[in-house]
Amino acid sequence: MNPEIQELLVAYRVVRPALFPVLPAAVLTLFGLLALLVDVFELGRTRGPAEGETGTPIMAPYLALIGTALALGCVGWQAARLETAGGPYFSGMVVLDGFGVFLSGVVLAGTLLTLLLTIGYCRRHDIHLAEYYHLILMAAAGMLIMVLAGNLITIFVGLELMSVGVYVLTGFRRTRLRSVEGALKYFVLGAFSTGFFLYGMALVYGAAGTFDLAGIRDAVSVPPASPVLLAGVALLIVGFGFKVALVPFHMWSPDVYQGAPAPVTAFMATGVKTAGFAAFVRVFMSTFDGLADQWIPVLWALAVLTMVVGNVAAIRQDDIKRMLAYSSIAHAGYLLVALIAHSDIGTAAFLYYMAAYTLMTMGAFGIVIVLGEKGTENTSIERDYAGIAWRHPLLAAAMALFMFSLTGIPPTAGFVGKFAILSAAVNSGHVPLAVLLVLTSVISAYYYLKVVVSMYMRASEREPIRSQVPAMAAIALLIAVVGVLGLGIFPGQWVEMARASVVAVTGLP
Amino acid sequence: MAANWIWLVPALPLAGVLVNGLLGRRIGKGGVSVIGPGMVGAAFAVSLWLFLDLAARAPEARTLSQNVYTWISAGDFRASVAFLVDPLSATLMLVVTGVGFLIHVYSVGYMHDEDRRGFARYFTYLNLFTFAMLVLVMADNFLLLFVGWEGVGLCSYLLIGFWFKDRANATAGKKAFIVNRIGDFGFLLGIFLMFGAFGSVAFADVLPSAATVLDAGGPLAFWICLFLFVGAVGKSAQIPLYVWLPDAMAGPTPVSALIHAATMVTAGVYMVARSHALYDMAPAVLAIVAGIGAATALYAATIGLVQTDIKKVLAYSTISQLGYMFLGVGVAAYAAGIFHLVTHAFFKALLFLGAGSVIHALHGEQDMRRMGGLKRALPVTYWTMLAATLAIAGIPPLAGFFSKDEILWRTWDAGHPVLWAIGLATAGLTALYMFRLFFLTFHGSFRGTGEQRQHLHESPPSMTIPLTVLGALSVVGGWIGIPPAIGQTLGGVPNAIESWLAPVFADAHAEGAAHAAGEAHAIPPMEYALMAASIAVALLGILAARYLWLTRPELPVRIGLQFRVAATVLSNKYYVDELYDAIVVRPYNALSHFAWRVIDEGLIDGLVVGGTGAVVRWQSRVSSAWQSGAIPTYVTVFFGGVVAILVYYLFG
């Protein structure tokens, strides 16, 4: 055989298994680039209304959908091959474990729902740029990299890939002031927090002499912890805390969530949060495992602040996107409780809650999206949501379901998730935190219910919202409804899956 | 055999929910009025079958269970969707489905003015309510019980706010839900503590081992029981969480009947009785239960005395009667508490449905001051209401007499003369205010408008038939629990309900079992004396009511003027709503406003940014450039967090 070809074959044999963990991210990237290319060469676009004007991208959204579905398939393949998957990959820069694969699935499910909701939204609000889909796929690829990262550098690369995409997406409706304002705030503060994150990485490197998560764990396992290391840990907490919106690093999120286009907000509330938490939990549960006594008190305080401020501030909000922003802050607090539990049960609860949270938040934003009209998103709870139950009974019922799930009322996914977190917290002896969690979720009943009350028990005083639910959005909402109910009524196998996925995380290669 | 079909009981109403909810508009009012009541009726039939199957067995073997599937399984923690049918839950199932069925039938007539969509929605909620309550009473573990518990709370919220167009109704629905959530919070904590102590939440694991795991009177038993009781207080509308129930009158009247009689509010009593093995380990909590029960009974009765809205009177009477039930379980007379629950379900459902019939006849009039003399126009309603009123007043041999007297006697017997005296006083008040309602409504002369008088009509059969059935039950319902003191003289009639429930409560109350079996042992003469006392008090109440509101109707007004302060306090329900508003609601709103406006925007913005002129100028420059001065604020807060964490690590 031709020696060059033989050499290529050898290379292929080296590359193929190495690519296995990043296959979903690679698929996303490929389709993201394709979507950009076909559009920029004006393929797969409708003809513009007038000469010289651009039409609507047709092919790009479908490419994005197909890519995400394929990536989801790849994650399924990874899950099936998890037992035999070797490692290390990319010299340990990437790890393939149950934890990562589970969360990859969550991220991609969120992305898929975002795309399904986005397509109708873009049409309704005259967003005719294929870059939109490209950016979503690239950000999702960044999330996947974060989720599977085995090295601080990899986390950082994923974080930036994700963040830059989301910054741009936030400001995508650039004729609207709030959108641009949100993007600017997010970008400026994001850059600020990235600085802290990098500084934290540098300090940890200074203490441990490596960026490798497993290497750091070995290096820092001998007490006492040096001040340099502790400062590094502190700054990493700040960096992660910003991305997942923990109080007091949350200030950006209400403005940004309110300003961003609704599907992007949904994407941020689910995907960005999942990826941020994934890296957060991985680093703290495995790498800084030995330092648990050092970080638990700090996270404890942050969790208390986050749950209280998030829930209390949400009460007064009338803009539903803003209310959901505060609500997602509060949920970050609940998720943090699962991390503080610092046990396998806690991590399993985290995984389960992440899946449940993604579904119900996506669902809630999905309703917000389909209720928007051309030119306005109709986000006032008092005005726009009043009496919706009579005009759109199914949408209202679905929204009520998501609200009940977010409150944590059985038999929904939110209840089982909250229950799992609570039992993990109680199991680890964090009873006060559990009590606070229950108390703050009683508070949350108030503002989630406000939406239901408005929908069912107020008469509408504005001209009725004329909104056709696009078929794609209907599919997305159906998935969310089935998911929220399914995870709530038959949580058995999902809890099992979450528990099985945890096994690998504490035993990094 | 029968155990394999247990799931049918909750599944049938659930099927009703799906059919009415999804196809309700298509099948029309006719279809809905067949499916809605029909499914509950079928559930009643299955319950009856299960009951008979149970009754045919030996007393020790009277438990059926069915595991539908494992709901949550996480490590040691397991919770199943599994149903348990034992004498206690079978009793409750019969009450829920039986009385529920009658209320469903009645609703067909009562709601006939609703449009097609509202009609379907109404029966969807009603079926959902029945389903949730069945899950509650049939659950075989505390977590599933909690699901039903939340479910009835949710449905009550939907139903109370059914006529949402009136803003007050929506508010009432929300109030019910939020107050219930406070109770649920306690209940959930109780479950967690229990799981911590027992490693399980299944009745079969927790209850039998309660005596070995918990120290009698120890702190763990105390807190578990207290937290569970907080849940019961919320759901069963006891002091201090009763405020939602009177407001809940905003819903359609049959809903009030369902909430008050067959479902929802009795859940707390059921739960305490169900977990009696735990409560026996915590005598202090039992004393609290009895105390709160007695206090609520008296307190609500005094308020009921001056209300003018017919449904409000009944609402306070429910609270008062629930107080009796808690008094019963609080003195460890669990069977007596459940007995009163059953009889109360009969006559309270009847009272509400009768009141609904009156309101229906008067086209929505609820003020008793504009009623009167309806005896002629509404004969069926009149006679059935009379039965129910006599029953609740405690006149033998109607249902209420036996169950109320059982509780009073057991209270005395357990050595609580003060609680007994409160109970007795309440009995007198009950007779007084219930006959006030009765006389004002049916006797005297009609005080409404002429137009109302012309349209007076008896209700359709779909409404009067349930009234009649419930009337019969209110008369004879108490005969299942004839105490030995009377039973022996009648020739050895046993106390059926107590011996039926004995296997459930046997371990708690061995003496009660013997008592229940109707064995010939010496009846203390005291029992007869107390019985006579309560009959006398009830008669006195009726006579007083007759004198005050029939013979000398001007007298109550004069009394009211004489004791203006007391009257005002009573008719404003002791100002508790205002008190809660002042000490809970307003501070709560203020706090959230504070957190949002002051801390989030004001304090930080004002203090940090608005401090000096230079900063203001800098801020305004930033503002003009970026349309917002908020980023510096955000960065400041962010940086504050960073500094706090770093200080903690490096100097803490």
Next chain:
Amino acid sequence: MLTEYLPIVFLLFVGLVVGGVIIVLSWRMGPRTRALSIGDSPYECGLVPTGDARSRVDVKFYILAMLFILFDVEIVFLFPWAIMFDALGTLGILVMFEFLVILLVGYAYVWRKGALEWD
């Protein structure tokens, strides 16, 4: 432990004092110049500047500058690759090929969007 930092504190102190003294001295002792004198102009001699220094610049300059930096930095990655070319072998070629393809997509995008045209 903090004594090691004493020199820095000392330096800070000296810096502040010397700086402050010089400012105060020049303010007290220097001649009072009138406003709008030649000393206030940017260069104190030569052409008198017209307009504000902070004027707007056409956004095209920024785009061009950003694109330049972008592609410039990417090309920098080629140098270490070229040096290690032999050691990296075929795998290296494949990886660099993939890298360049992505770069090319970016280039195509920029080109088609018209970012390279001045008008």
